Amino acid sequence: MKKIGKNIVANQYIHLSLLNQLSESDQLVVKQATLLAGVQEEEQFNVIKLSDNREIVTLLDYPDFFTEGFPILARYWTVNLATETYRHRTYEDSQNPPVLHRKELLISSKQEQYEQFCKLTVDAETIGLFDDPNRIGFLRAWESLLKLKGFSVVGHDLVPVGNLEKFGSNDEEPISSESGIARHLTALTRYNLSAPMQTLARFGYLDGRKSVFDYGCGKGGDLQALHENNVVASGWDPYYAADDIKKQADIVNLGFVINVIESLDERVEAIQGAYELANELIVISAMLANPEAVKGRPYGDGVLTSRNTFQKYFTQAELSHFISETLHEESLPVGPGIFYVFKDKDAEQRFVYSRFVKKRPPAIRVKRAPTERRTKVRVNRVQEKYERHQALLEPLWHLWLQLGRKPERNEVNIEEIGAALGSLPAAQRLIMAYKGEEGAELLNAAETARVNDLRVYFANLQFGKRRPFKHMEQRQKSDIKHFFGTFKAAVQEGERLLFETTQVANINAACQEAAEHGLGWLDESHSLQLHTSLVEQLPAVLRCYVSCGTLLYGDVSSADLIKIHIRSGKLTLMTFDKFDESPLPRLLERVKINLRSQRLDFFDYGEIYIPPYLYLKSRFINEEHPFFAEQASFDEKLEQLNLADLSGFGPSPEELEALLEERRYCIKGFNLERSQTIPNLDDACGLFLKYRDLIECGETQAETKLPNLPKQPDSYTALLELSTQLLDPIIDYFGMIKLTYGFCSPELARKIPGRVAPKLDQHGAHERNRLGHFICSRGGAAIDFLVEDEDMIAVAYWIANHLSFDRLYLYGSDKPIHISYNFNNVKQVSLMKKVKSRKNLIPKTMDSETFLNTNNIKLQLT
Known part of the structure; x- marks a missing residue:
C-alpha cells in the first residue's frame, strides 16, 4: 500500500x-x-x-x-x-x-x-x-x-x-539582510590579511576613513591588500623597507615584531616608537606559547630556531602585562596574541561600548497579504504622507530600532525633519501611526535587546575592574538616563547580571533558551556549542558569561566555534580550516578558558595532533549562516549512511575516507556522490560477499568462463547497495545463501539458453547498449539466490516484512528467489504461476502488504 x-x-x-x-x-x-x-x-x-x-x-x-x-x-x-x-x-x-x-x-x-x-x-x-x-x-x-x-x-x-498594483511598504516590510556587513572587507580577507589586520577589518577600521601605518611591514603583503582596497596605508621595515619614512597615522600596526627581537630593550623601543606614531590606536601582536610549537635551543628569554632566527613566545597574560607596563596604558585583548591600545580615549570608549551593542535588527515575520488586499489597496492619508516623506522617515525609524528608544534632537537632522514635518515628535507619531501594532512590537523587542546590551556592558566593566571613563558621550548619557535613570543604577544592573552568571541553574536555563531559538547545539546539562557569530544573539546572562570568560582571550569572532560548559565554569574556543567552505572542516586550534582563574590553555593541531573533522556542522550554525541548506543536506545524508558513530570527535579523517570508499561514496563540495572508480573483484561487497561472488555466479557463467565484467562504475555501486541492503541482512538472519544468478553482461545474456528479459530483470544493473542507452531502464541490480534447507516462501515472507526492495519474483518453496534493489524501491511481489495451457510462467503481481496478507501462496504457485 x-x-x-x-x-x-x-x-x-x-x-x-x-x-x-x-x-x-x-x-x-x-x-x-x-x-x-x-x-x-x-x-x-x-x-x-x-x-x-x-x-x-x-x-x-x-x-x-x-x-x-x-x-x-x-x-x-x-x-x-x-x-x-x-x-x-x-x-x-x-x-x-x-x-x-x-x-x-x-x-x-x-x-x-x-x-x-x-x-x-x-x-x-x-x-x-x-x-x-x-x-x-x-x-x-x-x-x-x-x-x-x-x-x-x-x-x-x-x-x-x-x-502587481503598487502598494505601500506597510504591507510587506523588507527583510533585513546582511547588507550591514561591508562587502569590500570580504575582498580584503581574500588577500590573506595578517591576523591583526583582520581584526581591524572585523571592527570596521579598514573602510577607508582611517590611515594605517605598518611598523615592521616585512615584504608588504598587508600594505598591498590595503592599497588595492583604497585604504591610505604606508609602512616601514628595518630590512625590506629601511629607506621608507616612519609616518603618523590613525592606526599603527606592530604585527609579530616584538617576538623576533632578542633584546628586551629593543622590544620596549619598538613598542614605544610605534605608539608615538599612532593618532588613535596601536595594534600589537606576538606569538603565543604552545608546548608543541616551541622548537629550538634556549637563548635569552626565547629560543633560536633551526634557521637561526629568534622567537620569544608569550602567554596571553604575559603579553598583556608587558604592553601595559611598557606604555603605562591599559591594553584590550581582541584575539589570541593580539591587543589594542588606544591613545584616543574617546575612541576607546566608543570601541568598548560598541562591542556590547548588537548590530542585528529585530526579526520581522513577513506575512503575505491575501489576494483581495493586493488587488485593491485603499490609500489613506497616513500612508500617503508617509510615502511622501519616506526617504526622511525610514532612516529615523531604523535609528529608533537601533537605539531601542526615541532618538533625541541632537541625534538626527532636526532642521530637515522640522521643515518637512513640523517637529521630531510629529515625525515619530506619524511613524507609529504607519507602522501600527507590528511596529510597537518591534520597538518593545528593540528596547529589551538594548537594555540587555547595556547590562552586559556594565557587567563586563565590573568584572574587568576597568576604571570608569572620566566623561561620557552624549548618546551614552542618553542611554543610561532612558533605560536606568542614573549611572549608579546602571552599574547595579551590571553587578546583578554578574551574579546571575555564577548560578549554574541560570546558565543551564539560558542554554536551553538559546538552543530553542536555533543558537547552537545543546548537550543536555553539559554544554552549548555554537558558531561565534551567534554569540551576540544569546541571552544576556550567556553573553556576560562569554565576555567575562574571554576578557583575556579577546574577540570571540577570531574563532569559529565556542563551547559553553554549563557546570565547570569553562569555555572552549575552536578554530577550523575553511569553516564556511567545507562540509567537514578540520580543527586547527583549540583554546580552553577557565572562567574563574582566567587561565588559557592552547592546543594546536597539525604536526603533533591529527586535525580531526567537525561532524554535523549544521548543528552549530543556523539557517542564517552561509551554505546552511547545503550543510544540513550533507549532514543528513552522512547520518543516513550510518558509517560510524558521529558523536564526539567521530572517526578520524583517514577512517572516514576508508568507510566512504568501502560504500563507494566520495565528497565533492557539499555533496556526497557515488564513486566513479572500478573496484577490485576481490574487494568486499558488503559484510559477507565480494564483488566476484555476484559477478561469477550461475551455470552459464561457470560453463562459458566469460569475464562478465561490468563496465559502468554505477553497476558496481548498484551491486554494493543490493548486497548491503538486502543480502547482508538475509545472510545475517538465515545464514549463508547460494547465489544462482547475479550480474549479467550483454555478452553473457547472449549465451544463456532459454528466455531472459534483460530490459526488465535488472540483472544488467546500469550497463548500456551500443547506443548508450540503459539495457534496463529500472536501474538498480538483481540477484537470484537459494537458502538451502529453508522454505523459500517463508524466506519471501520475511523479506517482505523486514526489508525494502524493488521487485521480488517467487517461484516456489524449493526454487531460488529473484530479488532486486533500487533507490526508489516499489516493494512489488510477483508470484510466478504455472499454467497448464502455457509453457511460460505467468506472473501475478501485488504489493508487499497484499502479499503478506495473502493465504495459501503455495497453492497459487502450482
Missing part, C-alpha cells in the same frame, strides 16, 4: 488532517510524541514528520498552512521515542525561517484546497522555481529566487511583478 503524505528519503510528512488515515500503530506513535513534548494538536502543530523506523517524530507548526502559498515554519518539536527525549526550536526571531513547498502532497486529494495547491506547484515548476531543491528551503534564498524570476506570490498565485 502506497504511503500517504509526502515521502522524502526516510521520512513521511502529513498534515494533521490525515492523521486518522494512518495505521493504528502510527497514530499511537504520534500520540506518544505529543504527550512527551507536552503539545496540543492544531494549537501548537499541524504537520507531522515520521521517520521510517518510527523512532523519531517531529511535530511542526505552520500557522498559515492554508492561507499562504508557501507557508513559513514557526516552530517544531523533534521527539525521540526510543530515549523519551525531545528538542524544541522556535523561528519567531529568525530572519531566514524554513519555507514549505508542494503542500498538496501533505493533504487528501478530497480536500477543498487540493486543486489550488496543485496548480501553484505546477506553476512553480513551469518557471523553474524547484530546479534546485537544496536552495529554496529557506525564506531568504526563496525570495531572492522569486525576485530573480520576476514573480511574486499573491495568495496561491504566482504573479509577474510588473502586473
Whole structure:
C-alpha cells in the first residue's frame, strides 16, 4: 500500500488532517510524541514528520498552512521515542525561517484546497522555481529566487511583478539582510590579511576613513591588500623597507615584531616608537606559547630556531602585562596574541561600548497579504504622507530600532525633519501611526535587546575592574538616563547580571533558551556549542558569561566555534580550516578558558595532533549562516549512511575516507556522490560477499568462463547497495545463501539458453547498449539466490516484512528467489504461476502488504 503524505528519503510528512488515515500503530506513535513534548494538536502543530523506523517524530507548526502559498515554519518539536527525549526550536526571531513547498502532497486529494495547491506547484515548476531543491528551503534564498524570476506570490498565485498594483511598504516590510556587513572587507580577507589586520577589518577600521601605518611591514603583503582596497596605508621595515619614512597615522600596526627581537630593550623601543606614531590606536601582536610549537635551543628569554632566527613566545597574560607596563596604558585583548591600545580615549570608549551593542535588527515575520488586499489597496492619508516623506522617515525609524528608544534632537537632522514635518515628535507619531501594532512590537523587542546590551556592558566593566571613563558621550548619557535613570543604577544592573552568571541553574536555563531559538547545539546539562557569530544573539546572562570568560582571550569572532560548559565554569574556543567552505572542516586550534582563574590553555593541531573533522556542522550554525541548506543536506545524508558513530570527535579523517570508499561514496563540495572508480573483484561487497561472488555466479557463467565484467562504475555501486541492503541482512538472519544468478553482461545474456528479459530483470544493473542507452531502464541490480534447507516462501515472507526492495519474483518453496534493489524501491511481489495451457510462467503481481496478507501462496504457485 502506497504511503500517504509526502515521502522524502526516510521520512513521511502529513498534515494533521490525515492523521486518522494512518495505521493504528502510527497514530499511537504520534500520540506518544505529543504527550512527551507536552503539545496540543492544531494549537501548537499541524504537520507531522515520521521517520521510517518510527523512532523519531517531529511535530511542526505552520500557522498559515492554508492561507499562504508557501507557508513559513514557526516552530517544531523533534521527539525521540526510543530515549523519551525531545528538542524544541522556535523561528519567531529568525530572519531566514524554513519555507514549505508542494503542500498538496501533505493533504487528501478530497480536500477543498487540493486543486489550488496543485496548480501553484505546477506553476512553480513551469518557471523553474524547484530546479534546485537544496536552495529554496529557506525564506531568504526563496525570495531572492522569486525576485530573480520576476514573480511574486499573491495568495496561491504566482504573479509577474510588473502586473502587481503598487502598494505601500506597510504591507510587506523588507527583510533585513546582511547588507550591514561591508562587502569590500570580504575582498580584503581574500588577500590573506595578517591576523591583526583582520581584526581591524572585523571592527570596521579598514573602510577607508582611517590611515594605517605598518611598523615592521616585512615584504608588504598587508600594505598591498590595503592599497588595492583604497585604504591610505604606508609602512616601514628595518630590512625590506629601511629607506621608507616612519609616518603618523590613525592606526599603527606592530604585527609579530616584538617576538623576533632578542633584546628586551629593543622590544620596549619598538613598542614605544610605534605608539608615538599612532593618532588613535596601536595594534600589537606576538606569538603565543604552545608546548608543541616551541622548537629550538634556549637563548635569552626565547629560543633560536633551526634557521637561526629568534622567537620569544608569550602567554596571553604575559603579553598583556608587558604592553601595559611598557606604555603605562591599559591594553584590550581582541584575539589570541593580539591587543589594542588606544591613545584616543574617546575612541576607546566608543570601541568598548560598541562591542556590547548588537548590530542585528529585530526579526520581522513577513506575512503575505491575501489576494483581495493586493488587488485593491485603499490609500489613506497616513500612508500617503508617509510615502511622501519616506526617504526622511525610514532612516529615523531604523535609528529608533537601533537605539531601542526615541532618538533625541541632537541625534538626527532636526532642521530637515522640522521643515518637512513640523517637529521630531510629529515625525515619530506619524511613524507609529504607519507602522501600527507590528511596529510597537518591534520597538518593545528593540528596547529589551538594548537594555540587555547595556547590562552586559556594565557587567563586563565590573568584572574587568576597568576604571570608569572620566566623561561620557552624549548618546551614552542618553542611554543610561532612558533605560536606568542614573549611572549608579546602571552599574547595579551590571553587578546583578554578574551574579546571575555564577548560578549554574541560570546558565543551564539560558542554554536551553538559546538552543530553542536555533543558537547552537545543546548537550543536555553539559554544554552549548555554537558558531561565534551567534554569540551576540544569546541571552544576556550567556553573553556576560562569554565576555567575562574571554576578557583575556579577546574577540570571540577570531574563532569559529565556542563551547559553553554549563557546570565547570569553562569555555572552549575552536578554530577550523575553511569553516564556511567545507562540509567537514578540520580543527586547527583549540583554546580552553577557565572562567574563574582566567587561565588559557592552547592546543594546536597539525604536526603533533591529527586535525580531526567537525561532524554535523549544521548543528552549530543556523539557517542564517552561509551554505546552511547545503550543510544540513550533507549532514543528513552522512547520518543516513550510518558509517560510524558521529558523536564526539567521530572517526578520524583517514577512517572516514576508508568507510566512504568501502560504500563507494566520495565528497565533492557539499555533496556526497557515488564513486566513479572500478573496484577490485576481490574487494568486499558488503559484510559477507565480494564483488566476484555476484559477478561469477550461475551455470552459464561457470560453463562459458566469460569475464562478465561490468563496465559502468554505477553497476558496481548498484551491486554494493543490493548486497548491503538486502543480502547482508538475509545472510545475517538465515545464514549463508547460494547465489544462482547475479550480474549479467550483454555478452553473457547472449549465451544463456532459454528466455531472459534483460530490459526488465535488472540483472544488467546500469550497463548500456551500443547506443548508450540503459539495457534496463529500472536501474538498480538483481540477484537470484537459494537458502538451502529453508522454505523459500517463508524466506519471501520475511523479506517482505523486514526489508525494502524493488521487485521480488517467487517461484516456489524449493526454487531460488529473484530479488532486486533500487533507490526508489516499489516493494512489488510477483508470484510466478504455472499454467497448464502455457509453457511460460505467468506472473501475478501485488504489493508487499497484499502479499503478506495473502493465504495459501503455495497453492497459487502450482
